[in-house]
Amino acid sequence: MRVKEIRLVNFRNYAAAGLEAGPGRNIIYGDNGAGKTNLLEALHFCLSGSSCRTLREEEAIGPAGDRALLHAVLTVRELDVETGVEITAAGKRLTLNGRETAREAFPGRGGIVLFTPEDLLVVTGSPAERRRFFDRLFSTLIPGYRGALRAYQRALEQRNTLLRTCRGAVEPPTDLAVWTEALAAAASSLYHLRLKGLALLTPGAAKVFRPLTGKRLAIRYASTVPLREDEAATKEQVLSALAALRTDELRHGQTLVGPARDDFILLVEGKQLRSHGSRGEQRAAVLALKIAEAELLEKQRGEGVIYLLDDVFSELDGKRRLALLAATEGRQTFITTTCKPALKEAAFFRVENGTITAEGDAGV
Numbered sequence: 001m002r003v004k005e006i007r008l009v010n011f012r013n014y015a016a017a018g019l020e021a022g023p024g025r026n027i028i029y030g031d032n033g034a035g036k037t038n039l040l041e042a043l044h045f046c047l048s049g050s051s052c053r054t055l056r057e058e059e060a061i062g063p064a065g066d067r068a069l070l071h072a073v074l075t076v077r078e079l080d081v082e083t084g085v086e087i088t089a090a091g092k093r094l095t096l097n098g099r100e101t102a103r104e105a106f107p108g109r110g111g112i113v114l115f116t117p118e119d120l121l122v123v124t125g126s127p128a129e130r131r132r133f134f135d136r137l138f139s140t141l142i143p144g145y146r147g148a149l150r151a152y153q154r155a156l157e158q159r160n161t162l163l164r165t166c167r168g169a170v171e172p173p174t175d176l177a178v179w180t181e182a183l184a185a186a187a188s189s190l191y192h193l194r195l196k197g198l199a200l201l202t203p204g205a206a207k208v209f210r211p212l213t214g215k216r217l218a219i220r221y222a223s224t225v226p227l228r229e230d231e232a233a234t235k236e237q238v239l240s241a242l243a244a245l246r247t248d249e250l251r252h253g254q255t256l257v258g259p260a261r262d263d264f265i266l267l268v269e270g271k272q273l274r275s276h277g278s279r280g281e282q283r284a285a286v287l288a289l290k291i292a293e294a295e296l297l298e299k300q301r302g303e304g305v306i307y308l309l310d311d312v313f314s315e316l317d318g319k320r321r322l323a324l325l326a327a328t329e330g331r332q333t334f335i336t337t338t339c340k341p342a343l344k345e346a347a348f349f350r351v352e353n354g355t356i357t358a359e360g361d362a363g364v
């Protein structure tokens with residue numbers, strides 16, 4: 001899959017602009033606030049049918065009217081398809097080859113690997129940020145993960161509601177046992193899928209990380225429950241952990257162990273990346289995870305993914321930038337940056353105050 005061209009009308013700070021993309025690297029450069037991230041967002045919209053920045057998509061409507069329009073020509077399995085996005089305050093209308101369609105039919109869904117500076121929270125943020133990151137990643141990579149996560153979240157919510165209503169009680173309510181059983185079953189399947197996900201992702205991420213930093217990356221799953229090889233045995237472990245904490249749970253009015261309390265620890269040379277890694281190493285680790293995700297997605301889809309990389313060069317020195325470019329070689333890549341890099345094989349687009357100028361011509 002690749003983007004051939006995109007046009008934007010009244011989309012954020014673009015009155016009317018567009019570009020014809022190169023098949024490989026596309027470097028979008030310009031000053032802060034010029035509109036580089038807006039352009040990546042427009043690409044994301046045209047590929048997947050939704051924003052990568054906000055759930056309030058009407059925010060993207062520019063000042064010159066009551067609607068934003070996007071149109072793209074994509075090549076999907078050798079065929080050209082056209083996608084359109086019209087955003088108004090009342091909602092958005094998506095089209096595929098001129099026909100109204102649902103978001104699910106957009107060809108780029110599941111085929112984009114996006115890096116934004118906020119992704120660094122996977123290293124620097126709270127365990128909840130890391131769980132969110134890996135849950136999203138495994139939901140696309142591991143069959144059954146999304147369903148297992150939902151089942152666990154449902155059971156947890158029900159059990160927590162029950163614990164809240166009898167907070168401070170000495171004896172547990174009679175139906176707690178039912179929800180404890182449901183939670184333990186859902187938790188043990190989720191545990192096993194998380195371990196499966198890590199086993200799938202970590203070698204690829206470590207392989208990309210090594211040339212980026214010269215160091216060894218590992219990911220350890222920090223579980224609040226001792227995990228066993230066998231799913232049924234893990235379920236027993238969850239049940240006994242919950243039984244041991246019953247009094248505390250009644251006092252706090254919530255479940256105190258399980259996948260919603262766990263963490264994913266990123267280690268570099270055996271040390272916590274969060275506390276011991278440099279900013280460049282932290283960024284490299286997130287990029288390595290994203291690139292490993294892309295490689296696995298490509299295997300699954302049998303088709304190349306598209307990289308949308310926002311401000312990816314910051315904090316990487318020249319050598320590391322080259323290593324990153326080598327790791328993304330062969331796929332269509334859109335990279336935003338404030339400084340134009342000295343590269344030979346790339347299409348360059350200068351973004352300035354809502355205008356896009358392709359290097360070598362006057363723009364589209």
Ligand SMILES: Nc1ncnc2c1ncn2[C@@H]1O[C@H](COP(=O)(O)OP(=O)(O)OP(=O)(O)O)[C@@H](O)[C@H]1O
Pocket residue numbers: 011012013014030031032033034035036037038039059060061062063311336338
């Ligand atoms: N709906 C909108 N209408 C008009 N302008 C908007 C709208 N939404 C955002 N903008 C403006 O778009 C400008 C460019 O934003 P963008 O995030 O794309 O910049 P950028 O080039 O990525 O900058 P940086 O290098 O600082 O990340 C901002 O000044 C912002 O105020």
